[in-house]
Amino acid sequence: MTIAMYPGSFDPVTNGHVDIIQRAAVIFDKVIVAVAVNSKKKPLFDEEERIELLRQSVKHLPNVSVAKAEGLTVDFARKHDAKVLIRGLRAVSDFENEMQISGINRHLEPGLETLFITADSAYSFLSSSIVKEAASFGADISKLVPPPVQEAIKQKY
Ligand code: ADP
Numbered sequence: 001m002t003i004a005m006y007p008g009s010f011d012p013v014t015n016g017h018v019d020i021i022q023r024a025a026v027i028f029d030k031v032i033v034a035v036a037v038n039s040k041k042k043p044l045f046d047e048e049e050r051i052e053l054l055r056q057s058v059k060h061l062p063n064v065s066v067a068k069a070e071g072l073t074v075d076f077a078r079k080h081d082a083k084v085l086i087r088g089l090r091a092v093s094d095f096e097n098e099m100q101i102s103g104i105n106r107h108l109e110p111g112l113e114t115l116f117i118t119a120d121s122a123y124s125f126l127s128s129s130i131v132k133e134a135a136s137f138g139a140d141i142s143k144l145v146p147p148p149v150q151e152a153i154k155q156k157y
Contacts, residue, residue, distance in 0.1 A: 001029040001030065002028050002029055002030075002083055002084065003028065003029065003030045003031075003032065003080060003081055003082045003083060003084075004024055004027075004028040004030070004031050004032070004082060004083070004084040004085070004086050004115070005031070005032045005033075005034050005073075005076065005077055005080065005082040005084070005085055005086065006020065006021060006024060006031060006032070006033050006034065006085075006086040006087075007033075007034040007036060007069055007073050007076070007085065007087075008033075008034075008035070008036060009035075009036050009038060009041065009043065009050075009128065010033070010035055010036075010050050010053075010054055010128065011041070011043040011044055011045055011050055011128050011132075012044070012045050012049075012050060012053050012128060012131070012132075012145065012149045012152065012153065013050070013053055013054045013057050013128075013145070013146065013149060014123070014126050014127070014128055014131055014144055014145050014149070015123055015126065015143070015144055015145060015146065016088065016090075016119055016120070016123035016124075016126040016127075017088070018057055018058065018146060019119075019120050019123055020086065020088040020117050020119070021033060021058055021061065021064055022061065023117055024086045024117065025061050025063050025064050028063075028084065029063060030063050030064075030065070031061075031063060031064045031065075031086070032064075032065050032066070032067055032080055032082060033054055033058065033064065033065070033066045033067070034067055034068075034069035034073070034076050035047060035050050035051050035054065035066065035067070035068055035069060036069050037068060037069065037070050044132055044156060045152070045156075047068055049152065051066050051067075051068060053146075053148055053149050053152055054066045056146070056148040057146035057148060057149065067080070072108065073085065073105055074105055074108045074109035074112055077109065077112045078109070082112070083111065083112065083113065084112070084113050084114075084115050085102075085105060085112055085113065085114045085115065086114075086115055086116075086117060087101070087102070087114060087115075087116055087117075088116070088117055088118075088119055089116045089117070089118050089119065090118075090119040090123075090124045090125075090126075090127075091124060098116065101114075102114035126144055131144050131145055131153070132153070135153045135154075135156075135157055136157050138157075141153065
């Protein structure tokens with residue numbers, strides 16, 4: 001049984017994230033979405049809200065679970081027996097940073113393989129930040145995020 005983890009901030013989860021999760025869930029026996037508790041970024045949604053919105057957005061996928069991730073990604077992987085780390089790649093601009101992150105993780109834990117899944121062209125422009133910015137000005141984001149997220153963002157702005 002191969003377990004994969006998909007770490008990120010998910011502030012909030014978008015349809016681009018859900019697409020990556022669905023595609024990973026076809027490949028692996030189990031996918032754990034690891035929600036980062038990152039003290040440096042001030043999130044719009046706190047960790048409990050981000051976890052709850054993810055849970056609602058992946059409830060149709062029986063082999064996907066959502067967990068809080070504190071500390072190093074490699075420690076989370078060890079604890080949950082994950083052997084593969086999934087990241088999404090949208091554009092060349094993602095590449096440099098992702099190479100660096102995968103490099104340090106490989107240095108820290110050579111047994112954990114990073115696997116990149118390229119964004120679907122329908123979502124290659126999509127990020128949590130762009131969704132928040134658009135929503136803050138009243139834009140229609142119904143095609144960009146799962147329905148529970150749309151509702152939750154409405155409450156914030
Ligand atoms: P982080 O703050 O760790 O980058 P994010 O929540 O922004 O976390 O993203 C988590 C992962 O999902 C990253 O690998 C990111 O590149 C990927 N991702 C984000 N948006 C999309 C998208 N629209 N399509 C595919 N992958 C995406």
